[in-house]
Amino acid sequence: MIGLTLAEIASATRGSLVLDGTGATEETVVDGLSTTDSREVVDGTIFYAKRGEFTDGHLFVPQAVDAGASLIVVDHALDTAEWSRPVPQLVVEDTVVALGDLATEVIARVRALGLLKIVGVTGSNGKTTTKNLLREILEQVGPTIAPRASFNNEVGAPVTMLEVTEQTEFLVAEMGASGIGEIARLVRMARPDIGIVLKVGLAHAGEFGGIEATLAAKTEMVSDLLDSDVAILNLDDPRVASMADKTVARVLWFGLDERADVRATGIVSSARGTSFELHLPNGESRAVQFRVLGEHHVMNALAAAAAAHTLDVGIDAIVAGLQNVTRAERWRMEVMGGARGVTVINDAYNASPDSMAAALKTLAQIAEPGGRTVAVLGEMSELGEFSGEEHDRIGLLAVRLNIDQLIVVGPAARRMHISTINEGSWDGESKYFDTPDAAFEHLQGSLGAGDTVLVKSSNSAGLRFLGDRLGELFS
Incomplete structure (x- = not known):
């Protein structure tokens, strides 16, 4: 970040400074990175104590101080008695809003x-x-x-x-x-x-x-x-x-x-x-x-x-x-494996109907001659009322693309399995497993030379770790 005084940061975020005992003044310059994760704090970091659905960043302020934070952004002044050292506090109405306000200020200054x-x-x-x-x-x-x-x-x-x-x-x-x-x-x-x-x-x-x-x-x-x-x-x-x-x-x-x-x-x-x-x-x-x-x-x-x-x-x-660029990102169409003739494509960080369809089409396109195409699919989350019909549609797409083996994992994705086995024209086979562990146990004994395996789901389904395990198995 560009260097700003504590007074300039307070003005940009409409906050109040608490400097007692810190040795800092309003003219003290701060130029560290920003984070809401205390585990990412290094010397000079501005730590924003963000309230979340399951926890509260204010509880982790002592750890941020220990790690070298130069400024703590909070929504109420904290008692510093148990801190390892005194650090300036910036008290704002909402720490996430303050983060955005400071970004707006910094971008405007650099743009100028x-x-x-x-x-x-x-x-x-x-x-x-x-x-x-x-x-x-x-x-x-x-x-x-x-x-x-x-x-x-x-x-x-x-x-x-x-x-x-x-x-x-x-x-x-x-x-x-x-x-x-x-x-x-x-x-x-x-x-x-x-x-x-x-x-x-x-x-x-x-x-x-x-x-x-x-x-x-x-x-x-x-x-x-x-x-x-x-x-x-x-x-x-x-x-x-x-x-x-x-x-x-x-x-x-x-x-x-x-x-x-x-x-x-x-x-x-x-x-x-x-x-x-x-x-x-x-x-x-x-x-x-x-x-x-x-x-x-x-x-x-x-x-x-x-x-x-x-x-x-x-x-x-x-x-x-x-x-x-060799891959889109970690867990995005990431090619793994290769040993014993098995290729694993781990694409289980995000999944929507569009990206799921595109990944299946890619699997069908790149199949090894004489090898099988194996699709290991989990839930597409955040679809609301469209969830059922979209999972059905992906199952039927696997049939139309002649995917050789479909492995459906998790109750939220089970409709993909049902829609495929109800499609009488398909000569392929679909199997359903409640958990990634159960799917792994089946796959490690059934995959062979020439198989190309796609692992695809939303992040919440956790299949990216199944993809990693399969990749390591055939690495």
């Missing part, structure tokens, strides 16, 4: 220097992959900040924004939401120069209240852009394409449609990745050997390329960045 460019990324699927691809491209050009993992909510996004310094040239801000107004709040913090919308699908539809509410929420990425900004939109998704009428920003289209400004042709998928020809608006084109598994990730590559092109990055750097 004229160097920083900001890209916001949202969509029902693909945010983290696109963020990682864009970071890889931009880091070749200048100092770049992008979120760790999926830091894209009211806490993670401002924590990332606060990492910018006077030398930062690019900030990639991943913006997720579970309700109306959340993306708008993050956009107001960052004020992106470029807003990317990847896809509007059923991910989190249960929380939003339906697909139209999801569309409204994602539209917040571009509705407040200025006419000097750029909205990068997916031409292949009609819902995203409709956002062009909701923004005054210049629209740059990406997609497979031949009308797209940034597009791909000649897509060929294999177990080694996806090759395609990248076309840019200036008429340049290059062959890309994209090592991220899954044809659906080509759209994320196009979005990243479009943003980089808008930032005047040359095509050679764009292609080099795309080709440097």
Whole structure:
């Protein structure tokens, strides 16, 4: 973070300082990182005591102090008698709101220097992959900040924004939401120069209240852009394409449609990745050997390329960045195993109907000749009233794709199993297991040479750890 005095931080967050016995003054400068996790605190960190559903960050302040925190942000002044040393406290009404307020202030100050460019990324699927691809491209050009993992909510996004310094040239801000107004709040913090919308699908539809509410929420990425900004939109998704009428920003289209400004042709998928020809608006084109598994990730590559092109990055750097990335992210189409001829694809960090369908299609495409395709599937969470029919649909898709073996894990996903065994035209086999342990016991004795195994579920189902165990078994 840029250096700010305690007085400046208090002013930005509308807070009150408690400095008694600390030796600090209002002019003391703080420039450490920010966190709401006491386990991440190092010397100089600003620790925000966030109240959560199951615990309260105020209980962990002593640990943060021990670890070297330079400032404690709280919603009421704490008794410091049991602390190992006196540390300044900033008392605010809401620590999460204060985190966002400070991020807004820091971004505004760095922006005023004229160097920083900001890209916001949202969509029902693909945010983290696109963020990682864009970071890889931009880091070749200048100092770049992008979120760790999926830091894209009211806490993670401002924590990332606060990492910018006077030398930062690019900030990639991943913006997720579970309700109306959340993306708008993050956009107001960052004020992106470029807003990317990847896809509007059923991910989190249960929380939003339906697909139209999801569309409204994602539209917040571009509705407040200025006419000097750029909205990068997916031409292949009609819902995203409709956002062009909701923004005054210049629209740059990406997609497979031949009308797209940034597009791909000649897509060929294999177990080694996806090759395609990248076309840019200036008429340049290059062959890309994209090592991220899954044809659906080509759209994320196009979005990243479009943003980089808008930032005047040359095509050679764009292609080099795309080709440097070997996986979308940990537990996202992560290729594991290989021993005894068994390949494991661990994609069990997130799952929506769209991403589940895309992963199954990839599995069918990359099957080894003579080998089996095995899909180990768990719950797609946060679908609300759409849950039953969407699990049915995925089960039937496995049948239509001729997946050789379906393993369904967990009661919340059982409808996938039922829908497949009710499909009389399928010659394949579906098995159901209540727990990942039970599924592992079956799989370790049944997998053989040539098998390609996809493990896919929402994070809450815990199948990512099953995927890790299978990967280690055949490593």
